[in-house]
Amino acid sequence: MHSFVADLVERLRATRSVPMLRLVDDAALDGAAPALPDAGVVEPYRWLLSRVGDGVRLTQASYLPPALVSETMQHLGWAEDWIGKQNREDQTLPVFDLRDSAQRLGLLRKYRGTLRPTVAGRRLADDPTGLWQHLAAHLPVGRTDPERDAGVLYLLTVAAARAEPDQVIAEGLAVLGWGDSRTGQPPMAGDALHLARPTRTVFERLGLLGRRRWPDPVPPPTPEAVALARAALLAPSEGPSAPAAVSRSSPTREVSDQDGQAVELTVTLRHTRPRVWRRLAVPPSLTLRELHAVLQTAMGWEDYHLHLFEVDGVFYGDVEDFMGDLGDEETTTVRDVAARVDRFRYEYDFGDGWDHDLRIGRRPVPAGPDRPRCLGGARACPPEDCGGVPGYQHLLDVLADPAGAEDEDAELLEWLGDDYDPDAFDPAATDELLELHDRHTRQRRRP
Secondary structure, three states, X not given: OOHHHHHHHHHHHHHOOHHHHHHHHHOXXXXXXXXXXXXXXXXXXXXXXXXXXXXXXXXXXXXOOHHHHHHHHHHOOOHHHOOOOOOOHHHOHHHHHHHHHHHHXXXXXXXXXXXXXXXXXXXXXXXXXXXXXXXXXXXXXXXOHHHHHHHHHHHHHHHOOOOOOHHHHHHHHHHOOOOOOOOOOOOOHHHHHHHHHHHHHHHHHOOOOOOOOOOOOOXXXXXXXXXXXXXXXXXXXXXXXXXXXXXXXOOOOOOOOOOOEOXXXXXXEOOOOOOOEXXXXXXXXXXXXXXHXXXXXXXXXXXXXXXXXXXXXXXXXXXXXXXXOOEOOOOOEHHHHHOOOXXXXXXXXXXXXXXXXXXXXXXXXXXXXXXXXXXXXXXXXXXXXXXXHHHHHHHHHHHHOHHHOOHHHHXXXXXXXXXXXXXXXXXXXXXXXXXXXXXXXXHHHOO
């Protein structure tokens, strides 16, 4: 896998965005290598290489000669889907895209008014299998970092067989931190379409995206498109120290615990009435930093704010200007804590001040899979930034009698939206999220 592809996938994992983690899962990057397609798949690029031969004289405006433009449209069956005379490259987008992408992919180059094959292009003109592998190895196409990131995201959406990828790519760019430099607004679907276009063009020219007739829905990518996207994502890096292929399988090493048991934690959000609580089983080897991520997922927080653990008077967390010494949450484990205390405290968001009491169970809990599990719980997590426990209790009062709410509470209800149900909690769905996050973060970080 190319280092920049592996790096982007790891950056997506670090965001802990559920849609992005599911996208990586659906792309099946740990599966078997895709089978080579039929030789005809690469015909557009093979045809162009064969017609260019040893070189073609370009027009004064540096375009392909009109006769070659017309011939290409007819041979590749594109004529019926395009308008105009189809003999000028600058007005015949399919041919322009094919030639331009062939240059970006390192198959053709311009030299002194002619279009010539590169060394690779000359070698691959009569080798469809090698040409397909070359295309995969040179995707995504992009000259800038945003184009390259959008290209990798596009490959992920195709590998995951997503029919309409633009919004998914926009969401991916947003969680990776891209946005408008003037307004700070996250990318829109149109931005994603523009940035991913150099990569998407290759799939379009190969005819791998299916044909859409308005107003029919966008068809899903063809099996050949999925195979090419996966091959591109898994293409070996040319460097000597490439990261290993992304895996969604078991951890890279086993962690055995001497007692063969998981640690049971009952987590209660302090001062909430009715109680908001969770019961978890976690590996003893979990560090406090990893436990922070587990608590965020299990409770339903968004990890927007700072946090702090307090264990027997010792504090652990990510607070930079804390008055006093902090323990190391990167090395202190749940096993270490359980050997010292029966209870400890976790605080999240020092403004709203959400205090969680964590009680360590002493009954045996079967170890099960080496990952955190949700065993039970009740009630939805309070919304982020709702004003701490007082604001949360007021919110519950308003929800209990929305018709009798004061005028100033109308804005609160609008801010809250229609999807929040304070009584809702799904242990199975929470357990699924814990498995997803654990597989993409803790297990991936193990040496």
